[in-house]
Amino acid sequence: MEENKTVAEVEETLPVAEETKKQPLNASIDPDKFDWDAFESEDVYGEDIKDIDEKYAQTLSKVNEGEVVEGVVTAISKREVIVNIGYKSEGVIMAPEFRYNPDLKVGDKVEVFVENTEDKKGQLVLSHKKARQLRSWDMVNAAFAADEIVKGYVKTRTKGGMIVDVFGIEAFLPGSQIDIKPIRDYDQFVDTTMDFKIVKINQEFKNVVVSHKALIEAELEQQKSEIIGKLEKGQVLEGTVKNITGYGVFVDLGGVDGLIHITDLSWGRINHPEEVVSLDQKINVVILDFDESKKRIALGLKQLTPHPWDALDANLKVGDKVKGKVVLIADYGAFVEIEPGVEGLIHVSEMSWSPRLRIASDFLKVGDEVEAQILTLDRDEKKMSLGLKQLVPNPWENIREKYAVGSKHTATVRNITNFGVFAELEEGIEGLVHISDLSWNKIKHPSELVAPGDKIEVVILDFDEENHKLSLGHKQLLPNPWDEIEAKFAVGTVVEAKVVSVNDKAATIDLGADVDAVCFAKDLVKEDGSMPVAGETLAFKVVDLKRSTKKITLSHVKTYAEAKAEKAAAESDSTKKAVKKINSTIEKTTLGDIDALAALKSQFEKGE
Numbered sequence: 001m002e003e004n005k006t007v008a009e010v011e012e013t014l015p016v017a018e019e020t021k022k023q024p025l026n027a028s029i030d031p032d033k034f035d036w037d038a039f040e041s042e043d044v045y046g047e048d049i050k051d052i053d054e055k056y057a058q059t060l061s062k063v064n065e066g067e068v069v070e071g072v073v074t075a076i077s078k079r080e081v082i083v084n085i086g087y088k089s090e091g092v093i094m095a096p097e098f099r100y101n102p103d104l105k106v107g108d109k110v111e112v113f114v115e116n117t118e119d120k121k122g123q124l125v126l127s128h129k130k131a132r133q134l135r136s137w138d139m140v141n142a143a144f145a146a147d148e149i150v151k152g153y154v155k156t157r158t159k160g161g162m163i164v165d166v167f168g169i170e171a172f173l174p175g176s177q178i179d180i181k182p183i184r185d186y187d188q189f190v191d192t193t194m195d196f197k198i199v200k201i202n203q204e205f206k207n208v209v210v211s212h213k214a215l216i217e218a219e220l221e222q223q224k225s226e227i228i229g230k231l232e233k234g235q236v237l238e239g240t241v242k243n244i245t246g247y248g249v250f251v252d253l254g255g256v257d258g259l260i261h262i263t264d265l266s267w268g269r270i271n272h273p274e275e276v277v278s279l280d281q282k283i284n285v286v287i288l289d290f291d292e293s294k295k296r297i298a299l300g301l302k303q304l305t306p307h308p309w310d311a312l313d314a315n316l317k318v319g320d321k322v323k324g325k326v327v328l329i330a331d332y333g334a335f336v337e338i339e340p341g342v343e344g345l346i347h348v349s350e351m352s353w354s355p356r357l358r359i360a361s362d363f364l365k366v367g368d369e370v371e372a373q374i375l376t377l378d379r380d381e382k383k384m385s386l387g388l389k390q391l392v393p394n395p396w397e398n399i400r401e402k403y404a405v406g407s408k409h410t411a412t413v414r415n416i417t418n419f420g421v422f423a424e425l426e427e428g429i430e431g432l433v434h435i436s437d438l439s440w441n442k443i444k445h446p447s448e449l450v451a452p453g454d455k456i457e458v459v460i461l462d463f464d465e466e467n468h469k470l471s472l473g474h475k476q477l478l479p480n481p482w483d484e485i486e487a488k489f490a491v492g493t494v495v496e497a498k499v500v501s502v503n504d505k506a507a508t509i510d511l512g513a514d515v516d517a518v519c520f521a522k523d524l525v526k527e528d529g530s531m532p533v534a535g536e537t538l539a540f541k542v543v544d545l546k547r548s549t550k551k552i553t554l555s556h557v558k559t560y561a562e563a564k565a566e567k568a569a570a571e572s573d574s575t576k577k578a579v580k581k582i583n584s585t586i587e588k589t590t591l592g593d594i595d596a597l598a599a600l601k602s603q604f605e606k607g608e
Helices: 007-013 018-022 036-041 049-058 128-146 213-228 481-488 557-586 591-605
Strands: 068-076 080-084 091-094 109-116 124-127 149-158 161-166 169-174 193-202 207-211 236-244 248-252 257-261 282-291 296-300 321-330 333-339 342-347 369-378 383-387 408-416 420-426 429-434 455-464 469-473 494-502 506-512 515-520 537-546 551-555
Touching: 068 128, 091 124, 109 128, 124 128, 128 169, 128 193, 149 169, 161 193, 161 207, 169 193, 193 213, 207 213, 257 282, 321 342, 342 369, 420 455, 429 455, 515 537, 537 557, 551 557
Parallel strands: 169 207, 257 296, 342 383, 429 469, 515 551
Antiparallel strands: 068 080, 068 109, 080 091, 109 124, 149 161, 149 193, 161 169, 193 207, 236 248, 236 282, 248 257, 282 296, 321 333, 321 369, 333 342, 369 383, 408 420, 408 455, 420 429, 455 469, 494 506, 494 537, 506 515, 537 551
């Protein structure tokens, strides 16, 4: 591009006619007497006018329409920017095309696109916007590759962030990338120019993502390194509450953030950090620990005040009564705050004299005001255990006087297990009714007889005062049905009974009055050789009865097999007597009667 020349410089290069040299160029000429036709056709200056135009044109830049050239800003107004590209006229560009660059000033070099070298008004038509658009994608990629900082104009707000004009390309600025702190008002950034870093480019869709936060973080990283290098444990600094979460508070220490964990905010127990601090509040904090490599700083607030345990009454001792508020409930117990920052644990076993294990929420809830007794006190470890049950009489003291062995009482069923029932005689006094002491009859599970909350009559069977255990009985208060069963179903007794169920091995027989017996398969066969079915009624003989196991064994076969055997035996005896009688008379008969007697004998022997 040739060097720009002023009009005076151009005039100095033009040839001057001899006549003209004799007169100064600025001599006054009467316009009415000036021959304009001669001026356009004759050699006014001693040369042809066309030669003058050609020489003048050689002093101007060669500009082609549709190309991008560099120009110099010569004037700026609110509406227009004047740019000189070395052509015979200057170009005018609308000011909004430069809104991305509020620092634009006269003398700055800018790239422009030549739309028209001369419009109808003879004006040079330029566009800075089009020039940027033509080269913007190359410029964006170059800036991304070189990791350069670029200027961008925030055009508008959009879902999830902002739209930014970068080199004429609309780039996306995510809301999370505007600043390192949460932004509450996005609109404050609209119509502003900011520095950005290009963080992502999608070549296929020509999408660009920029970040302002990345620049701040890079600057802060350097500040962090400098600040952390000067930190010392125990150092007290002033900071500003930057963010509050459920687990703690982030504090800005002037370029670097530190975290106050919720446990380091107050000596007392709190539910949320907002109970102690508020956003943007200035507070003093102490450095507890820091990791220079990970840029992590642990801060403390409560450490700036004396520990409440240090101010605890020196006369307080084990056995004293204290009052406090329940601040936390766990399954194993409740934490009671007797002074801010001073807590004691009431274990669930110290809440009631009852041996039945329960959870703490059965006795207390958060916010309850309670009175308790100090059981242990360790000032060095800052630990204290408390008890509730110690403030009421122990029901197990002198229990034998109130619940003597053999005495009868009404109890409430509290819990049912496979092996028995726990019944409560009064608050803190419970005993076990073993399954074997619930009923004289054999049962599979205690729930067959009782349910939680039922009232049950019991008798005291035994004590274990040391372990607070009590053995109870229920069946002992009822008549033993086996006394009657033994008398009614003695061994050898034959009864009519119904078959309840049959399987391959045995059958269950209902003897009535909730008494069942068993009959094995070999003793179940009927006289005709068939097997009975459920619901059939037959005769059975009691072959065994064991009181200890409450088991009765029956046999159907013996009801008819023994009778048949007795009949056969009786017939056998009758035959033998008849044969003996015949034998005794043979000796008295004649030979002629022998054949007849032999035939008769044969008939007797055959049972005819």
